[in-house]
Amino acid sequence: MSLLVGLFDSGLGGLTVLRQVQTLYPQVDCLYLGDTARVPYGQRSREEIRSIAAEVVHWLRGQGVGVLLMACNTSNALALDVAQAAAGVPVLGLIDSVAADISSDRVGILATPATASSGAYRRAIQACRPAAQVLEVGCPAFVPLIEAGKLEAPELRQAAQGYLAPLIAAGVDTIVLGCTHYPLLVPLLTSLLPATVRLVDPAVATVLRLGPLLAEHGGAAGLAAAAPPLPPSGDRTRYCVTGSAQAFALAATPWLGGTPAVQSVCLQSQARIP
Numbered sequence: 001m002s003l004l005v006g007l008f009d010s011g012l013g014g015l016t017v018l019r020q021v022q023t024l025y026p027q028v029d030c031l032y033l034g035d036t037a038r039v040p041y042g043q044r045s046r047e048e049i050r051s052i053a054a055e056v057v058h059w060l061r062g063q064g065v066g067v068l069l070m071a072c073n074t075s076n077a078l079a080l081d082v083a084q085a086a087a088g089v090p091v092l093g094l095i096d097s098v099a100a101d102i103s104s105d106r107v108g109i110l111a112t113p114a115t116a117s118s119g120a121y122r123r124a125i126q127a128c129r130p131a132a133q134v135l136e137v138g139c140p141a142f143v144p145l146i147e148a149g150k151l152e153a154p155e156l157r158q159a160a161q162g163y164l165a166p167l168i169a170a171g172v173d174t175i176v177l178g179c180t181h182y183p184l185l186v187p188l189l190t191s192l193l194p195a196t197v198r199l200v201d202p203a204v205a206t207v208l209r210l211g212p213l214l215a216e217h218g219g220a221a222g223l224a225a226a227a228p229p230l231p232p233s234g235d236r237t238r239y240c241v242t243g244s245a246q247a248f249a250l251a252a253t254p255w256l257g258g259t260p261a262v263q264s265v266c267l268q269s270q271a272r273i274p
């Protein structure tokens with residue numbers, strides 16, 4: 001039996017991770033949960049983020065996911081242990097996955113305020129590269145503007161300039177997109193950065209780690225080479241949100257290349273932090 005891959009995020013951001021899964025493993029069934037009723041996560045307290053993670057993961061487990069991909073850095077930074085305890089299945093996180101791939105000692109992290117102040121990226125990268133200098137910058141303006149579809153807004157550009165300034169001044173040569181919404185900003189960020197700076201999307205390293213797990217359950221890992229990526233009409237993902245299904249379908253359309261069928265769900269969980 002093939003493995004159902006569960007992914008969750010506060011909103012649209014996790015779609016950047018889902019797209020990688022769909023491209024590499026087009027025959028795999030996914031369940032995507034966007035917790036849009038509670039977006040953004042990144043300005044919430046540690047306790048809130050942990051309690052939300054327990055509830056979301058409990059719900060995903062009830063839907064029969066066989067592997068959980070945390071498509072949200074904020075939950076990953078503050079609640080990986082909560083997700084691992086609640087999932088009952090393997091949990092893949094973005095932060096550890098990408099840390100091992102970093103090949104620079106001058107690294108910048110753009111992330112939500114909660115992720116940046118947790119120090120999770122610095123710890124994970126320095127565990128692999130003790131000499132690495134890791135500068136973490138919280139970017140509170142990004143997620144609300146991205147969720148509102150304001151990718152061309154002057155205030156987005158202005159905010160990006162402000163967040164990048166300390167990283168450019170520190171001379172970083174690698175910047176990790178430490179929030180899954182941020183790959184949607186790559187054109188903007190690239191236009192503001194020296195050409196020598198490399199942007200790293202943690203989803204790439206994370207999604208590769210799915211391969212062996214999928215192979216254990218029906219050999220789906222090699223399918224990307226054998227089958228072309230599915231068109232949107234052949235999307236094997238079930239999309240669920242805690243807020244408006246219609247609003248999410250509309251907002252997700254440009255990122256998925258088609259309008260997904262989205263279901264509004266109530267998590268109704270009694271889950272508690274273990």
Ligand code: DGL
Nearest residue numbers: 010013041042073074180
């Ligand atoms: N996309 C999520 C992350 O990677 C959450 C952003 C938010 O809701 O603030 O952190």
